[in-house]
Amino acid sequence: MNPDELAATLEEAGLSPYQADAFVTLLERGSASATDVAQASSVPDPRIYDVLRGLEERGYVETYEQGSLQARARDPAEVLEDLRSRADRLEDAADEIEARWTRPDIEDHAVSIVKRFDTVLARADELVRSADHQVQIGLTPAQFDALEDALGVAREGGADVKLCLFPETATEPSLPSTDRLAAACTEARYRHIPAPFVALVDRAWSCFAPNEHSANEYGVLVNDRTHAYVFYWYFSTCLWDVYEPVYSARDERLPRTYVDIREALRRIEPLLAEGKQVEVTVEGFETDSGRETTVSGTVTDVGYTGQSNTEGESVPIAQFAGKAAVTLESDGRTRTVGGWGAIVEDVEAVRITLEAAV
Template sequence: MKNKFADITNACLKASNGVSVRGGRIDSLLGRNAKSCRRLSYHILEYIWDRGAHFHYKIMSVKIVLVERNRLLEKGSGISEVFMVNDGVSASMDRETLTKALEYADLASYQADAYLTLLEMGVSPAIEVGRESAVPVSQVYDVLRSLESKGYVETIEREKLYVQPCDPEAAMADLETRGELLHEAAEAVRERYRTPERMDARVGVTKRVKTAVENAQELIDDAETVVEVAGSFEQLQSLSPALRAARERGVVVRASVYIDQGEEPPAAFDPSGVLSELRVCTIPGPFLVVIDRNRTCFGPNTRSDEDYGVLVYDRILPFVFHWFFLTCLWNPYRVVYLDDEDQFTYVTIEEFIRDLLPLWERGFELGVTVEGVDIAEGDETTVEGSVADISFYGDERPPSRLALSDLGAYKNLTLDTGDETAVVGGWGAVFEDMEIRTITLERIDIGETPLTHERRD
């Protein structure tokens, strides 16, 4: 019997037109005549599978047999194309073939078409998906809801219903078990998923905290100045690659991690090269990332009846989240890791004034470098000089140890550069010369202090 099979295989080889199937796995084989060769094509496939043969053959028939986990499944006649494996090398898949693959994965025709359209569009209003796809507009909401129940998409409630593709890893896992045809489809979906922007509005609400974490990973890649993050060890660990890359770009990364009393960090957690400073928060709180004062990702970790995330692209709302981070998740807690203890770089004017006002009032000269934005021109600028004046609401009161809440209104610094003076303000500065991004304390000189007067006497 095996000789007979070998003869048939050789006949296939002689008829070859250069189409190759290598590596010992064959996803399909077409017999020369669907009616007479039904059983014969089955045995040829079984024989070549067992031997792991390398061969060439010509597409000549209308019968296809697919292999799935060592089972042979007949898929009917009338198919004039063949699907094959070429040592795992993926080829670009056209939309028609990809649609067919998704239908093999138990998606209906409208579901597959809507899903592929959404991958090409990115985050979009549901009604626009209907207009751009073959799905009737009257059915598009039902189709998208069914895709959401299968884990392919996620809806976002805004002024109207928006929808975005979910991370395809989970949904595509099932595809990858159905043979190399569906494996190629999964790779094509991943490629299309990565192409569009993930957000197209100032504020969006998702139905999962995980979506907020995923968006934070992408937004951190674009950070230029500062990232403030609070989360569990697991969440910080998932952000570590993006945070490490940010630190290598010179971004200041401040993190607060939630722990229980007596809890130890996981062995795999290492803040070196990832964080500028780490503090531990002993009260459970939300996942929060504030990036460069204009992007925020938020999601509740505990004490919430619903699982949701908030994504913000704006300059006003991140200010509110920043103050929540500063006063509730950062300032009250102890430092457990500091990247460089000799470099005093502040990312808020409030913390700078709180820490250094007592020295300045006693006459010490504070040499600083301020990086920020020229308010008149809108350009990035750097100013070096000594602090000539510190002004804030309520500074006429008798000196005392300031709290951050004392600096919630206006505040600014006047710098003496040697040639001129420059007034710098904090987040949202309007009337000053520049808005700070970072203030680095370069030196502290004795200057005209009570100590120098005592020495002169």
């Protein structure tokens, strides 16, 4: 850095142009009389005394009398500390500006568009950690590494975690070990082609971003049940239903808990067809009041818009895209139970536990 550049930088750090020029001159000379400093710099003779005293007050130089006013640069330790402190504050300010620019106040918006994938990943980490009931997430193995701890927290907290892994590019990646998947999810599946990142938490929050190799980098953060429902169907049809598990903590033994009424219907309908009495416990909300409720009873009927599979095979999830409900007899009362966004049913189910089928 040449003297002019150093002087310009010192001006940015708060010195006046004359102070910066005089200080650089003293650095080069070590010590000099006030008159010599004025002659070697751009400081006018009448101003040199005020300039040197200003530098002395700020700790940059010290002055002394030796026939005439003399000045010398002080030990730079204090000056360096001041400059580095300013640099740290500027760096912090730059980071804060970047954060405020890329991540608006999410709490005040139903939908936020952000510019960086890191913002989406950071928000997904926060939301997954706070999950109460369920998480559906599609991500690459590298993104799994970044969110593994958050997924583990959700799992330990009792959330049902569905995880779809897919490659970042056409190259097949190494998948996490079974032990890592067991700690992070309830069930994992693998899709062999790349896909966008998506995370859904408790039917309310959705985080979405295109594949990292997309031409445009952006993300969408949604705090809205209706929008989240659209992402749920994307996850169910494109990332989940057509792929086989690579890990699952589930088995067919009862009792078994479902967080999706459509998956519960897949299991309950064949049991009813066999003439079995199906007992369930439903945790959810009364649709007319919004109050939490738990209902236990016997399933008397199931209903959905699609067609049953008469050959005994599993009904595709798309067949449940319309109405999906079960009818319960509980304490002499008939109640209808729907799934996500239930309106006409008595209860919106959050968890359905299939207790017994006899």
